[in-house]
Amino acid sequence: MRGRIRGTHTATALGCVLLLAACGPTGGAAAPEHTPVRVADAPALLPVPHGKGSKVADDFNGDGHRDLVIDDLVKEQSHADDAGIGIVYGGARGLTPGARQLLDPRRQAAATEGRLPAVFDAEESCDLDKDGYTDLVVSTDPPYDGQGQPPVPLQILFGSPTGLNGKGVRLVIPAQARFGNDWPDQPVCGDFDGDGAQDLVVHASNGELSYLRGPFSRKGTPRAAGKPLASPGNVPTGPAADVNRDGYDDLLVRTAADGAAPSAVVLGGPAGPTRTGATLPAGVDVAFGRFGRGRALDAAVGSMGGTSLRYDLPGAARGTVAIPGSVLDAGDFDGDGLSELVSSGTALRVLRGRAAGLSASGTVTVKPPTEGTTRVLAVADFTGDGRADLVVRTFRGETRDTVAVYPGEKGGPVADAPDVTFSTAAFLPRT
DSSP states (O other), X not given: OXXXXXXXXXXXXXXXXXXXXXXXXXXXXXXXXXXXXXXXXXXXXXXXXXXXXXXXXTOTTOSSSOOEEEOSOOOSSXXXXXXXXXXXXXXXXXXXXXXXXXXXXXXXXXXXXXXXXXXOEEEEEEOTTOSSXXXXXXXXXXXXXXXXXXXXXXEEEOOOTXXXXXXXEEOOOOGGGOOSSSOOOOOEEEOTXXXXXXXXXXXXXXXXXXXXXSOOOTTSOOSEEOSOEEOSSSEEEEEEXXXXXXXXXXXXXXXXXXXXXXXXXXXXXXXXXXXXXXXXXXXXXXXXXXXXXXXXXEEEEEETTEXXXXXXXXXXXXXXXXXXXXSEEEEOSSSSSSOEEEEOSSSOEEEOOOTTOOOXXXXXXXXXXXXXXXXXXXXXXXXXXXXXXXXEEEEETTTEEEEEEEOBOTTSSBOSSOSEEEOGGGGSOOO
């Protein structure tokens, strides 16, 4: 589930001495596949490559290579202030930890009533102004006296040929698009009206959603916004996807942000996400993919007791697998056109997509390179080879972590060992 950036749902700075291994775009002959270059310290800081614009997702500098966003970077000591948001830029051979950037609210955030925010969290990413550079939507904590509608806490950092280097711009939600007195948050990008521009859906209140049509101006203003849309739940959840393949992105809406909550697929159309499609059972997480039993996308709904399957949405033929699914992701690791399902609640497991649908048989368990709590950061193609890669983060408290990138493999699903590892301590200022 992503209303989380992993991708969405961590950071940058200069050096620190935790084990890092890095490989990335360099000149000369290609390195042997899956052979990392190991170094004792953080990889030397490299300039962010200049791009000319692209249609690749999460490509903030527009050079045609996908980048990684990381929230909750490690700290020099427990309970220290949040360092900010980390960006690791991609290259021809995948993520390049040396080409990194720290997004700091002191430098990148817009002030509200003269006050800079203390909270600065990545929420969503897409090309909102349609210029070929992915933009980042962040959540902040603007001042509020508790009276009436709270201010909009969302800001946009616009991409550019040199990445996310500008100041944040406050997202504008016109008055007619707001409803109730909840904080307007939980942004989800998608082309819900099929016009080729990215829109935003944002939580309003009491089962209403604000629908903002793109493209957006550089002042954070949507092209259009009407009255709030009635919704089967309060929590819009990304990433959006065209589940029924009709040319309009569709939206997952949950009834609650946390715990085992029911959800529904809200179908896009010329008026935006207005029609409720398939309803899904209560679960902790939901992932969309082409798992193997229909022409449309399928849904996996995870809970601690197992994972429920709904094939061929919105028709929703049913199935189950007896594997807990408190955190789910999906991607095609072996390039065969079918999605694998990643479950990372109690262990890091990959279930292979197959024509007959998902099954617990043949499940692959991925062993992280270090001990600790492991979470998936991203399932996406960072190398451009047509196969998804698995990026996971293992952390021990607030001061130690390891990010590992497992490349997808033709024999599937992912390599036994990561080809890139690094610590987000690389984003800490050098002292």
